[in-house]
Amino acid sequence: MITSNPFEVLSASLPLEPGVMQAYVVLMVFLVIGGTLLDVVHKKSGKYFFEKGQALKKIAKREVSGGEKIGLAVSTFANEVLRSSEFENRDRRISHLFTMYGFIFFVVTTAILIFGLPAAEGGTPITALLWHLGALSICFGGYWFWFKIRVDVRAEGNQWYNVHQSDLFVVSLLLTATFALVWSAMQAITGAASALSIIAFIVFIAASTTLFSTILWSKFAHMFFKPAAAFQKKVAVADGSRDKLPEIPDLSSAECKERYPDIPEYMGDNPPNMGLGIKREAPSHY
Amino acid sequence: MPTFVYMTRCDGCGQCVDICPSDIMHIDPKVRRAYNIEPNMCWECYSCVKACPHNAIDVRGYADFAPLGHSVRVRRDEEKGVIAWRIIFRNGEKDMNLLAPITTKPWGKHIPQLADAPPPSQEVRDSQLLYNEPKYIRFDDGGLHTLESAGLKLKTGVYE
Numbered sequence: 001m002i003t004s005n006p007f008e009v010l011s012a013s014l015p016l017e018p019g020v021m022q023a024y025v026v027l028m029v030f031l032v033i034g035g036t037l038l039d040v041v042h043k044k045s046g047k048y049f050f051e052k053g054q055a056l057k058k059i060a061k062r063e064v065s066g067g068e069k070i071g072l073a074v075s076t077f078a079n080e081v082l083r084s085s086e087f088e089n090r091d092r093r094i095s096h097l098f099t100m101y102g103f104i105f106f107v108v109t110t111a112i113l114i115f116g117l118p119a120a121e122g123g124t125p126i127t128a129l130l131w132h133l134g135a136l137s138i139c140f141g142g143y144w145f146w147f148k149i150r151v152d153v154r155a156e157g158n159q160w161y162n163v164h165q166s167d168l169f170v171v172s173l174l175l176t177a178t179f180a181l182v183w184s185a186m187q188a189i190t191g192a193a194s195a196l197s198i199i200a201f202i203v204f205i206a207a208s209t210t211l212f213s214t215i216l217w218s219k220f221a222h223m224f225f226k227p228a229a230a231f232q233k234k235v236a237v238a239d240g241s242r243d244k245l246p247e248i249p250d251l252s253s254a255e256c257k258e259r260y261p262d263i264p265e266y267m268g269d270n271p272p273n274m275g276l277g278i279k280r281e282a283p284s285h286y
Numbered sequence: 287m288p289t290f291v292y293m294t295r296c297d298g299c300g301q302c303v304d305i306c307p308s309d310i311m312h313i314d315p316k317v318r319r320a321y322n323i324e325p326n327m328c329w330e331c332y333s334c335v336k337a338c339p340h341n342a343i344d345v346r347g348y349a350d351f352a353p354l355g356h357s358v359r360v361r362r363d364e365e366k367g368v369i370a371w372r373i374i375f376r377n378g379e380k381d382m383n384l385l386a387p388i389t390t391k392p393w394g395k396h397i398p399q400l401a402d403a404p405p406p407s408q409e410v411r412d413s414q415l416l417y418n419e420p421k422y423i424r425f426d427d428g429g430l431h432t433l434e435s436a437g438l439k440l441k442t443g444v445y446e
Contacts, residue, residue, distance in 0.1 A: 058378060088339040089299055151300040152313050166318050244357045245341055246372035246383045260385045267387050277364030277393040278337055
């Protein structure tokens with residue numbers, strides 16, 4: 001089951017023309033592009049980034065060169081994008097990495113499996129395997145987040161089934177991945193044309209259509225905004241504006257001692273590393 | 287100066303919810319980001335400001351602290367044991383950086399082991415002082431410190 005292409009089975013048994021599936025994928029791509037653009041216009045996020053950039057430029061201490069900006073963009077991609085380094089909470093970061101990489105593998109392999117249908121009978125077993133593993137990874141990271149990590153359950157005492165509009169993205173993503181797996185399993189167990197298999201397929205398509213068509217109301221577009229925000233933060237540090245945050249100097253430097261005499265008076269000439277402080281324990285005092 | 291959260295910076299991690307002694311930092315049920323549910327009840331302890339890993343919480347200064355439209359931002363560095371504030375006035379010209387120690391010893395070390403302290407003697411029990419009262423309060427050294435005992439005088443009005 002795990003190495004078989006469910007779209008190929010669907011195309012052969014129902015039968016659903018590969019062209020219809022390909023048109024659906026193209027439609028989803030257009031919905032993502034259109035939804036993201038609409039989101040940018042409606043929430044004025046592009047305007048916000050631009051105005052914030054201009055405001056920080058006014059208090060910048062130096063100009064950041066183009067080469068430096070490329071370096072910062074590479075660093076943003078390597079850290080914030082590829083490794084989700086923004087998350088302070090270790091569990092949240094791991095769950096996000098599982099969900100993110102699962103989603104990437106799932107989407108890419110879906111496209112490969114569907115667009116490979118007429119020619120090479122839907123791609124190789126390895127692509128189908130990655131499709132299943134991608135969906136499993138989404139489920140692992142996503143359900144971990146949904147039941148254990150998300151703050152309104154962990155901190156606010158809400159029940160896990162308390163669903164709001166803000167959960168549109170994660171719920172539709174989880175339903176998509178879950179019912180993709182259920183559909184594939186039903187194909188193997190009860191046959192491709194069985195009622196259970198068709199119901200699972202309908203839920204899978206409904207969930208994925210919801211996921212890709214509701215960008216204006218969901219947090220789908222965070223995958224585009226977050227890297228932009230992380231890049232802007234790095235530029236703000238490089239140009240000295242520091243996003244209006246204060247600078248913390250080297251405490252043992254002569255300049256610091258002269259400017260802030262309290263530091264050597266109370267902490268000594270070479271203040272030691274004080275340890276993790278508040279970060280010694282995860283927030284769990286609710 | 288009650289606190290407020292920048293929604294674009296907050297990622298809903300819950301550190302501020304955890305630390306707020308007034309229990310007024312909550313997670314918005316719609317956008318899943320933290321917010322101060324009742325700024326009037328804020329003690330202005332700034333625990334949330336300091337605890338926020340993304341510097342997403344700022345304070346809105348009163349008008350007698352800085353003219354409206356200013357920015358007050360803070361960073362807490364646990365390992366260095368300091369806290370830094372930056373206050374920028376709305377004209378952008380007044381840009382102040384402040385730095386202060388928040389600990390003089392490594393965190394979690396040197397905690398007084400009160401259980402190991404000797405029990406109070408009869409003399410201490412009969413005294414008006416609290417048991418193990420810190421010396422720096424110095425109630426046993428000249429009584430209560432007042433303006434008068436320090437040779438100071440209360441002035442009225444605003445003065446330099």
